[in-house]
Each structure stands twice: as structure tokens, then as C-alpha cells.
Amino acid sequence: MGRLIICCLGFVCLVCCSEVKKTYNGYKLIQALAKNKDHVTKLEMLEQEEWLLNKIDFWKRPSLNAGVDMLLAPDIVEMFTDKLKEYQIPYRVLQEDIGKLLEAENARERRQLILPNRWCYYPKNHSYYKFCNVKSSTGGSAGGSTSRDVVGKYARHSQINSWLDSQATQYSSIASTQSIGKSYEGKEMKVIKIGTRKSTKKPIIWIDAGIHAREWIAPATLIWIINKLLQGSQNDRTIKALIDKYDWIMLPCANPDGYEFSHTVDRFWRKTRSPGNIGSVNCIGVDPNRNFDDHFGG
Numbered sequence: 001m002g003r004l005i006i007c008c009l010g011f012v013c014l015v016c017c018s019e020v021k022k023t024y025n026g027y028k029l030i031q032a033l034a035k036n037k038d039h040v041t042k043l044e045m046l047e048q049e050e051w052l053l054n055k056i057d058f059w060k061r062p063s064l065n066a067g068v069d070m071l072l073a074p075d076i077v078e079m080f081t082d083k084l085k086e087y088q089i090p091y092r093v094l095q096e097d098i099g100k101l102l103e104a105e106n107a108r109e110r111r112q113l114i115l116p117n118r119w120c121y122y123p124k125n126h127s128y129y130k131f132c133n134v135k136s137s138t139g140g141s142a143g144g145s146t147s148r149d150v151v152g153k154y155a156r157h158s159q160i161n162s163w164l165d166s167q168a169t170q171y172s173s174i175a176s177t178q179s180i181g182k183s184y185e186g187k188e189m190k191v192i193k194i195g196t197r198k199s200t201k202k203p204i205i206w207i208d209a210g211i212h213a214r215e216w217i218a219p220a221t222l223i224w225i226i227n228k229l230l231q232g233s234q235n236d237r238t239i240k241a242l243i244d245k246y247d248w249i250m251l252p253c254a255n256p257d258g259y260e261f262s263h264t265v266d267r268f269w270r271k272t273r274s275p276g277n278i279g280s281v282n283c284i285g286v287d288p289n290r291n292f293d294d295h296f297g298g
Contacts, residue, residue, distance in 0.1 A: 021264070024098045024102055029070070030072060031070075032084055033091070040062045044062050056073070056080065059071060102267055146166070151227045155223070171230050171233065174230075174233055175194050178193065180251070183257045184274040187257060191250060192249075194243055196233075196243050197244055203247070204248075205248050206250075207222055207225070208254040209222035211254040211289050212288075214262045216262070255272055255288055270285075270287065271285030272286050
């Protein structure tokens with residue numbers, strides 16, 4: 001691996017696409033327990049059943065003595081749970097209606113919405129108020145995306161890129177941004193580099209996040225790390241030692257097309273958005289972390 005240390009913040013998901021926003025009303029999240037090898041085999045078999053295609057999403061792979069979380073479409077809940085009973089696989093309901101959770105999440109996002117003319121709308125009391133001259137927690141102005149907009153929030157891709165640039169400007173002695181290319185849909189993939197001493201011999205810590213589109217917590221976590229490194233760069237001895245010893249190169253959104261699609265169309269979209277074909281079937285997107293060669297790093 002040489003100078004490169006790699007950390008990845010990403011996870012897994014599967015759904016077919018539609019340009020109309022998917023609501024997931026009535027979708028049920030259940031957890032089955034594979035208590036023996038036969039249970040594991042039966043669950044793996046069910047995952048491949050044609051009648052369950054695009055009706056069930058395994059959030060965890062079947063494994064022995066472990067809970068297997070599955071998201072079920074309303075029209076197959078009864079049939080699928082009957083199968084579990086037939087195979088004597090115990091299960092429990094974790095969420096009766098995932099759609100209600102998504103409605104609450106959408107309401108939180110709307111409350112944080114900053115309109116283009118710098119007015120904010122709060123649905124709770126149906127009111128607007130002027131949004132002027134807001135300062136970020138690290139001193140940035142409201143001209144671009146501030147830390148208030150991004151840190152601790154599920155920010156959108158354009159907000160994240162704007163915030164990275166603003167932080168690189170504010171901390172120009174230790175930080176810089178660079179575009180490493182564009183996604184299939186033309187979205188800029190931007191990294192931030194943080195480090196103090198200029199040396200080609202410094203080891204590099206690479207961190208990417210959001211390789212799976214629907215796991216919004218991953219980009220949010222990396223943004224928190226970036227913010228922590230920058231804020232602590234002058235007065236935190238531990239952080240100062242880390243940025244003296246290493247160059248940190250971080251990509252908060254490794255799958256921007258899928259990430260935006262999960263915000264606008266399908267909350268549980270996992271893959272990229274590039275078109276492809278499997279036989280005669282038109283299939284949109286691939287799972288990015290399954291597109292690396294074996295031992296690609298060394």
C-alpha cells in the first residue's frame with residue numbers, strides 16, 4: 001500500500017428506479033433470526049425468488065445466529081411472513097410503516113430548507129422569515145454553504161462541495177480542494193486535503209464516504225471529521241500532531257449521482273446511476289464497492 005492508508009465509510013442497498021418520488025407507505029421492516037444453517041439457506045433462497053423481485057430488500061445478509069433485516073413491500077408481507085412461519089424461522093417487526101419515518105425525515109429537511117432569496121420557511125407555523133448575514137461556527141459568511149448549513153446535517157452534494165471550498169479558503173495554510181473528476185451525470189467529485197508540513201514523504205490517509213447512496217450518515221460523518229480537523233488545527237495538540245504527521249485527503253461523496261437520487265426520488269437507492277444491461281434487461285446503476293479488482297490496493 002506504500003504511502004496510502006484507506007478508510008471507507010459506505011454501506012449497502014437495493015431498489016429499482018422510478019422518476020416519481022417513492023413514498024414507501026405501508027412498507028414494513030422485519031428482522032428474522034437464522035438459528036441454524038437450514039434457516040440461512042432458506043433465507044438465501046427466498047432472496048432469489050422471482051416473485052419477490054423488487055418487493056424485498058435485504059438490509060443484512062443471512063448469517064448464522066444473526067438478525068436479518070428485510071424491507072417488505074405491502075403486497076408481499078403476508079405471503080412472506082407465512083413462508084417464514086412455514087420454515088420455522090422466527091421474526092419480529094421492527095417498523096410497521098417505514099413511510100411514516102420518511103415523512104418525518106422529509107419534514108425535518110423542509111424545516112432546514114434555505115430558499116434561493118435567503119428566506120426560510122417553517123412548516124410548523126407556516127411562516128417565513130428573512131435569512132440574512134448568518135455566520136458559520138467557523139466564521140464563514142452565508143455567501144456559500146456555511147458550517148451551519150452542512151455540519152451535523154444531511155447536506156446536498158452541491159452544498160458539500162461549496163462548503164469544502166469555503167473551508168479551504170478559510171484554512172488556506174493547511175487545506176486545499178481539488179476536483180478528481182466527474183460522475184456519470186456530470187457532478188463534480190471534490191476532495192479536500194488537510195496537512196501542515198510540505199513533504200512528499202508524509203504518509204497519506206485517504207477517507208471516502210457515501211459509496212452507497214442511501215447511507216446519508218456516512219458523508220455527514222466525514223464532514224464532521226473534516227470540521228473537527230480544521231477547527232482543532234491550531235489549539236488541539238492531538239489534532240495538530242495528526243495533521244503534522246499525515247496528509248489527509250477526503251472525499252465526502254463518492255457516489256454523488258446516487259446520493260442526489262436518494263434525496264429526490266428514492267430514499268433507499270443504493271447504487272450509481274449509470275445505465276447498463278444484463279441480458280435483455282435494462283438495469284440502472286452498479287454497486288460501486290463491487291467494482292474494484294481483487295487486491296486492487298496492493
